[in-house]
Amino acid sequence: LRPVLEMNELKPTVTFGGADDPITFWKRTSGDGEGRQIMAVLVEILELPFARVNKGRDDEMYVWPYLAELPLDKIAPAQLVDLYRLVTPEDVKAMKDFGGYIHYRLGIGPDGTWHYFVAGD
16 A cells, blocks of 8 residues: 555545554554554445545545444444444444444545545544
């Protein structure tokens, strides 16, 4: 992913705490120590539909998975199945208790700029 990251004028946000190098951060935080587990998460969320937010505004964004933009207390059964593709039932309960989606999400601008790939609120 380094060539893709280097195409951006600014590095995408990968943690709310800040990281100098996304690749190093992903390797350090990945369950396998090599970053592959985080890349598996990226693939999984990209296989789901996206949500288009702030259409026509300067901060317009395509967000994967679309679930990150839905109120979890109102999602349909099929959407809940999509959520279970990403997280455990315990994680779903924690998200509902929190009041929103708190797993990984990816944001890309209409011009193709990668803005973020983060987990959390």
